[in-house]
Amino acid sequence: MSKGRPSTPSRAREATGEDAVRRAEQLVAMHVLDRAWSEHLALIEDIREGIHLQRYGGRDPLTEFQRQIIEAFAAMMARVETETVQVFKRLQADGTTIDLSRVGLGGSTATWTYLINDDPFSPLVTSLLASRTLTSAVGILAVLHWPVTLGVTIAVFFRRWLSRRRARED
Numbered sequence: 001m002s003k004g005r006p007s008t009p010s011r012a013r014e015a016t017g018e019d020a021v022r023r024a025e026q027l028v029a030m031h032v033l034d035r036a037w038s039e040h041l042a043l044i045e046d047i048r049e050g051i052h053l054q055r056y057g058g059r060d061p062l063t064e065f066q067r068q069i070i071e072a073f074a075a076m077m078a079r080v081e082t083e084t085v086q087v088f089k090r091l092q093a094d095g096t097t098i099d100l101s102r103v104g105l106g107g108s109t110a111t112w113t114y115l116i117n118d119d120p121f122s123p124l125v126t127s128l129l130a131s132r133t134l135t136s137a138v139g140i141l142a143v144l145h146w147p148v149t150l151g152v153t154i155a156v157f158f159r160r161w162l163s164r165r166r167a168r169e170d
Helices: 008-016 018-057 062-091 121-131 136-143 145-170
Strands: 092-094 098-101
Touching: 018 062, 136 145
Parallel strands: none
Antiparallel strands: 092 098
């Protein structure tokens, strides 16, 4: 900007007053933040859906999840700051008001959120996923699902008994 020329916020302050500019700044910031937060939550959901695959790479899924969402949050905040400035620069003062509809701020917006206790894994499953031995995990799951384990065990023994009986008859 050149020295003698006032910036856009200064011109808007002169035309509409300090309160109108401050209100426009808040609305623009909230609009941009609301959109960015919705996108961030969708990204977190995408990360969460595939985070179990990190175990195959030898990484701890919880640590990797936290690392990814912290990086995503930092990127989102930088994007919010940049986009807020860009949107605010496009605003124009119309007499005593600032035209917010020009930048798409007219109606209300909604953001979806997570429940605080939204955990897809029970503590037992999480501890099983964290264990390094497959045998102990399968053993524990077999004990927890004893009706299925019992049915499979009976079926295996019955098949073996039938095959032995047929072998004797032949």
